[in-house]
Amino acid sequence: MFDxxxxxxxxxxxxxxxxxxxxxxxxxxxxxxxIILPDASQTFLFAAKEIRTDxxxxxxxxxxxxxxxxxxxxxxxxxxxxxxxxxxxxxxxxFLRLGYRYGRSIMGxxxxxxxxxxxxxxxxxxxxxxxxxxxxxxxxxNNILVAQIEPKNYVLPLxxxxxxxxxxxxxxxxxxxxxxxxxxxxxxxxxxxPIEDLELPEPDxxxxxxxxxxxxFYDTIEIQGRHNPKCRMSHMPKRYWKYMTEFGSLPKKxxxxxxxxxxxxxx
Amino acid sequence: MxxxxxxxxxTDAAKYDVACTSSGVNKKASAGGIGSAAASGIxxxxxxxxxxxxxxxxxxxxxxxxxxxxxxxxxxxxxxxxSFTPRELAELTINFYRRNYIEGLFLSSGVLKNPDYTTExxxxxxxxxxxxxxxxxxxxxxxxxxxxSGLIARLxxxxxxxxVNIELPSQSSLQLLAPDxxxxxxxxxxxxxxxxxxxNSTDIIKYxxxxxxxxxxxxxxxxxxxxxxxxxxxxxxxxxxxxxxxLKRVFFSAYMPVAENVLLPTLDTTPPxxxxxRLYQADWLLRFxxxxxxxxxxxxxxxxNPFLDPKCNWALHHMDFFPININRAPYSxxxxxxxxxxxxxxxxxxxxxxxxxxxxxxxxxxxxxxRAQYFITCGGKATGSLKITQDKVLQSxxxxxxxxxxxxxxPLQSQNKQLSLFEQPPMILSGYPQEDLQRCLTSPI
Numbered sequence: 001m002f003d004x005x006x007x008x009x010x011x012x013x014x015x016x017x018x019x020x021x022x023x024x025x026x027x028x029x030x031x032x033x034x035i036i037l038p039d040a041s042q043t044f045l046f047a048a049k050e051i052r053t054d055x056x057x058x059x060x061x062x063x064x065x066x067x068x069x070x071x072x073x074x075x076x077x078x079x080x081x082x083x084x085x086x087x088x089x090x091x092x093x094x095f096l097r098l099g100y101r102y103g104r105s106i107m108g109x110x111x112x113x114x115x116x117x118x119x120x121x122x123x124x125x126x127x128x129x130x131x132x133x134x135x136x137x138x139x140x141x142n143n144i145l146v147a148q149i150e151p152k153n154y155v156l157p158l159x160x161x162x163x164x165x166x167x168x169x170x171x172x173x174x175x176x177x178x179x180x181x182x183x184x185x186x187x188x189x190x191x192x193x194p195i196e197d198l199e200l201p202e203p204d205x206x207x208x209x210x211x212x213x214x215x216x217f218y219d220t221i222e223i224q225g226r227h228n229p230k231c232r233m234s235h236m237p238k239r240y241w242k243y244m245t246e247f248g249s250l251p252k253k254x255x256x257x258x259x260x261x262x263x264x265x266x267x
Numbered sequence: 268m269x270x271x272x273x274x275x276x277x278t279d280a281a282k283y284d285v286a287c288t289s290s291g292v293n294k295k296a297s298a299g300g301i302g303s304a305a306a307s308g309i310x311x312x313x314x315x316x317x318x319x320x321x322x323x324x325x326x327x328x329x330x331x332x333x334x335x336x337x338x339x340x341x342x343x344x345x346x347x348x349x350s351f352t353p354r355e356l357a358e359l360t361i362n363f364y365r366r367n368y369i370e371g372l373f374l375s376s377g378v379l380k381n382p383d384y385t386t387e388x389x390x391x392x393x394x395x396x397x398x399x400x401x402x403x404x405x406x407x408x409x410x411x412x413x414x415x416s417g418l419i420a421r422l423x424x425x426x427x428x429x430x431v432n433i434e435l436p437s438q439s440s441l442q443l444l445a446p447d448x449x450x451x452x453x454x455x456x457x458x459x460x461x462x463x464x465x466x467n468s469t470d471i472i473k474y475x476x477x478x479x480x481x482x483x484x485x486x487x488x489x490x491x492x493x494x495x496x497x498x499x500x501x502x503x504x505x506x507x508x509x510x511x512x513x514l515k516r517v518f519f520s521a522y523m524p525v526a527e528n529v530l531l532p533t534l535d536t537t538p539p540x541x542x543x544x545r546l547y548q549a550d551w552l553l554r555f556x557x558x559x560x561x562x563x564x565x566x567x568x569x570x571x572n573p574f575l576d577p578k579c580n581w582a583l584h585h586m587d588f589f590p591i592n593i594n595r596a597p598y599s600x601x602x603x604x605x606x607x608x609x610x611x612x613x614x615x616x617x618x619x620x621x622x623x624x625x626x627x628x629x630x631x632x633x634x635x636x637x638r639a640q641y642f643i644t645c646g647g648k649a650t651g652s653l654k655i656t657q658d659k660v661l662q663s664x665x666x667x668x669x670x671x672x673x674x675x676x677x678p679l680q681s682q683n684k685q686l687s688l689f690e691q692p693p694m695i696l697s698g699y700p701q702e703d704l705q706r707c708l709t710s711p712i
Contacts, residue, residue, distance in 0.1 A: 102621075110618040111628040134311040134321070138366045145365065165295040165303040170365070213274055213359070214368050220278040221324065222315040225523050225538055231317025235310070245368065246312055 008034040010048035011089070015081050016058035018089055022096050023057040024049075031097070035089035061096075069099035069106050076107065076122065082154040085121035092118070129155040133162050135236070136174060137245045139200065140207055145172035146200060148243050156183045156192050164190055211245050218246035268349060270359065276349040280329035280340050281375055283525070284432075284488065285518040289321040289370035289405040291483030292427050302364065302371070302404030304427065304483075309370050322373035322407060323363055327351055327389050331377030335434070335445040337493050339525040340377045350379065353392035361400050371405030371427070372396070382413040386422060393425040405483075412452040416459050420480075423463060428483040428515070431457045433508075436501045440494035443530055460485050461512050484515035491546060492539035493522040493531060497569035499560075502549055506560040509553065519546045545571035552577055555609050556602045574669055579605045582642055583660065589642040593629065594619050606639030 009024065009032040011017035021035055036048055065074045077092050085091065094114045099106040109115045128151055136159075138145035145167065149155075156176050163172065164185055174183040175198045182195040203211065241247050290308030310319040326340070328350035334342045351359075356374075363369045374392065379385045389408060396402040407428040410419055423429055431453055435441045438450045460481060467480035487508060491501065505517045521538035524531065549571070552558040556578070563577045564570070572580050582589065582605050591600050593615060601612040611633040618624060618632060625645050630636055641660050661670060 105621050108617045109621050110614055111622055111624065111631055116631050130307075130309075133305075134309045134367075134370075136367050140365065145367075147367070162303075162305070166367075167301060167365070168296050169299060169301060210362050210366060213271065214363060214366070216271060216274055217278050217323070217363075218312065218314065218320070220275055221282050221320060223282055223318075223523060224316075226316035226318075226521075226540065228317040229315060232313045232315060235317065235319065236313040244312065245366070 005033065007032045008036060008048040009051050010036050010038060010040070011051045012053050013037045014053060015078070016055060016062075017051065017053040018081065018092060019058040019061040020053050021051050021089070022061050022093050023054075024051050025093060025097070026100075032090065032093070034087070035093065065096070065099070068103060070104045072107050073099055073104075076118070079122050079125060079158070080118045082157060083121040083125045084152045084154075085117070085124075088118075088121060091121075125153040125155065125158070128153050129158040131236075131240065133159060135240045135244060136163075137243055138172065139203060139211075139245075141201055141204075143171070145170055146175070146198075147173070148175045148177055148198065150177045150239070150242065152178070154179050154181075156181055159183065160185075160190050160192070211248075214245050215248055270355060273349045273351055273355070274325070274359070276347050277325045277327075277329060277351060280346075280377070281324050281326045281373075283339065283520065283523060284324060284373070284375055284409075285318075285520050286407065286430055286486050286488055286516065287319060287322050287324050287373055288516070289407075291515055292405070294403060294482075296401070296403040300401035300403050301361070302402050304370065304403070304405045311367070311369055321370045322405065323360055323369045323371070324373040324375075325351070325356070327356065327374060327376035327385065327392065328379045329377045330379050332380065333378050333445075333447040335447065336528045336530055337434075337444050337490060337522070337526060341526065344526065350388075351392070353388060353395055356392045357395040357400065360396060361402065364402070364404055369404075371407070373407045375409035376411065378411060382411040383415050383418055385411055386414045386418045390418065390422055390425065393422070397425050407483075410456045410460065412448055412456060414456065416456070419456055419459060420463060423460060423480045424478055426481055428486060429460055429481050430486045430488065431460070433487045433489040433504075435494055436489050436496040436504055437494070440496060444493065457485065457487070457512050457514075464513075484513070486514055486516040486518060488518035488520055490522050491519050491543050498542065498546065498549075498571045499564040499566070499569035501546060502553075502560040502564055505546075505550060506553055517550060519543050519550070541573055542571065545573070545577060549577045557599050558603075574665060574672070576605075578603070579638065590644045591642065592647075593624050593643050593645050604639050604642045606635035606637065606642075608633075 007030055009021045011021050018035070021032070025031055032049075034048075062074075065077070077095060080088060080092050080095070091114055095106070095118055098109070098112065098114060102109065106115065110119060132149055132151060132155055136147045136149060138147045140146075154176070156174065156179075159174065160183055163174065163183070167185070169187055171186045172183075173185070175195060176182065177198075180194055180196065181192055182198075183190065183192050185191075288308050289304060290306060292304050293306040295303040308321060310321050312320040314320055328348075329340045329346070330348045330350060331338075331340045331342055338344075339346065356372075360369070360372045364371070372393075374389055376385050376389060379388065393406060393408065396406070405428075406426045407430065408422055408426045410422065410429050410431045412431060414422075419429075433453055434445055434448065441448055441450060463480050464484065467477065470477040471479070489501065489504075501519075508514045508517055521540050521543040522532065522536075523538050524534045524536045527534055549558075549560075549563050552563065553560065558578075558581070563581060571577060575583070582603065588600075588603070591604065593601070598612055598616050601607055601615055602609065607615070611629075614632040615624065615629070615634070618628065622628070623646050624632075626636065626640070629639070629643075629645070
């Protein structure tokens with residue numbers, strides 16, 4: 001029916017959807033050359049095969065992963081799914097196919113190209129989410145902590161636990177502009193929800209004064225005799241600076257209305 | 268004086284302190300509290316000098332009763348003075364913490380009136396943070412030499428990490444430059460903290476909720492390049508501190524001239540940053556790579572080679588140890604190969620279980636083949652037709668420019684002669700800050 005060499009899967013972009021692609025691949029004894037999203041522009045000559053998300057199929061695949069290749073492998077592909085790696089879906093499918101064949105040792109096959117590609121992608125994700133745990137800057141409006149980030153990977157799920165433990169009694173919101181999603185938290189409840197846009201009010205006097213105190217601290221702590229911008233840049237790439245208070249670069253006004261988002265805080 | 272002025276003065280006075288990490292303890296707030304700590308530590312920013320900022324690093328006060336010659340806060344220095352009140356400091360910390368600017372507080376102080384009085388002020392600030400704000404973030408406090416041990420004990424219950432600064436690597440240097448401190452006044456609180464940590468660890472076994480004393484351990488720092496102490500002496504002292512006092516970290520700080528004194532390097536001295544760098548590399552080798560201080564330096568070779576990192580230097584002098592077989596060598600041997608770090612060594616051990624590793628596989632695992640290739644074999648093979656000569660190895664380890672300088676300072680030896688890398692680095696090295704180099708290596712102060 002489908003020419004094997006040009007087989008393209010189209011799935012709905014969900015993790016379950018991807019697991020259904022794996023199911024399909026085994027069911028039909030075929031390996032796709034591409035797995036694309038519903039809104040991917042059709043630049044391919046050949047029609048994509050629609051893979052319908054079927055919870056029964058996906059849960060069968062899901063259950064088989066820890067059984068055949070261990071919990072580490074499941075945790076690993078869950079994170080791989082959050083990365084910004086090109087063709088991550090296809091690599092995850094190929095990884096799982098290897099896993100069904102080699103079992104638990106799959107996690108040690110670091111020199112295999114599929115495994116290695118995913119390991120590098122996950123490392124990038126882990127790195128980025130670790131860096132952001134430090135680089136996120138909150139502003140306080142009406143006693144709600146609000147921050148914006150523009151990560152390459154979809155890091156919010158990896159940051160939930162950290163910030164929930166850090167501010168158990170606060171209400172906070174971290175808006176991921178790249179993915180149009182936000183992590184919202186109120187005591188002992190958190191959720192990741194889609195948000196179109198975010199407009200922050202002007203900082204009040206207290207907020208402004210702490211921003212300035214922090215800038216003052218940042219500028220003063222440098223030892224001039226050791227000035228080394230190259231070293232700083234390697235630890236803290238410039239793309240993170242945009243939302244960091246110490247560079248005084250917080251946009252005074254950006255499009256998000258707090259009143260609108262405040263209601264998200266109570267799901 | 269408003270809080271802006273205080274922050275400026277007390278940050279400026281604290282910036283020469285290193286040890287600004289938040290690592291070593293994992294915990295989270297209990298109900299009604301705020302704050303957590305990650306064992307790996309989290310850097311919140313990097314200053315213009317490239318150093319990590321993870322804690323609000325300030326002094327309680329820069330008023331000081333002591334007159335340590337190297338110190339910017341010494342009594343005789345004409346500098347603006349300020350003191351935080353405990354409450355001001357606690358509020359600043361919490362407000363920075365809520366905005367995710369910092370992981371916690373690094374609190375040190377000049378000696379106001381006397382060590383006990385100063386420590387009481389510090390204790391009060393930390394008490395407000397821990398009890399009133401129920402703050403569970405990271406706190407690192409400096410124990411002030413000469414403080415009553417009862418107060419040290421109270422301070423320790425409020426902090427995650429404590430440090431007592433060695434400042435200068437030898438008793439004679441101390442006598443010269445910090446006449447108010449003595450070896451004893453530094454080592455006594457260090458010993459005391461170590462004993463309390465040990466007692467406390469048995470308490471925790473007995474009583475599950477026993478409060479923790481300095482759970483992230485203690486650290487220290489010393490100044491490099493203000494005195495004639497050699498790298499060999501410093502590294503041995505460092506090793507001793509890890510073994511004898513169970514320190515978590517020893518930090519080194521290249522001497523920044525902030526004070527004019529006949530006993531000190533002149534004000535235009537460039538800080539010996541390369542020396543500090545070599546010491547940190549060697550410190551890493553002690554803590555994670557299974558090296559001992561005596562393997563890296565010895566009586567005859569008291570200084571690090573400025574051109575080669577300590578591990579390469581060691582490897583070039585132990586060519587009989589190499590090449591090692593990547594597919595068989597134990598982890599501890601892998602760690603000794605230049606170009607293989609802790610991470611790549613671990614990956615090699617995992618990956619070779621399922622496949623025989625070739626050179627191109629090593630690259631994927633993160634091995635720096637440019638350096639490692641001379642010291643390893645894969646599946647019985649060395650890299651191609653490569654002939655290992657001293658010059659080839661050196662070429663690969665250094666940039667062309669450095670190699671040129673290297674050859675200038677170490678004239679080519681005959682092939683039979685043993686490598687002379689371990690000889691004292693000559694004093695005139697173009698490209699390196701000469702006076703600085705001379706001063707740290709030779710100057711008889």
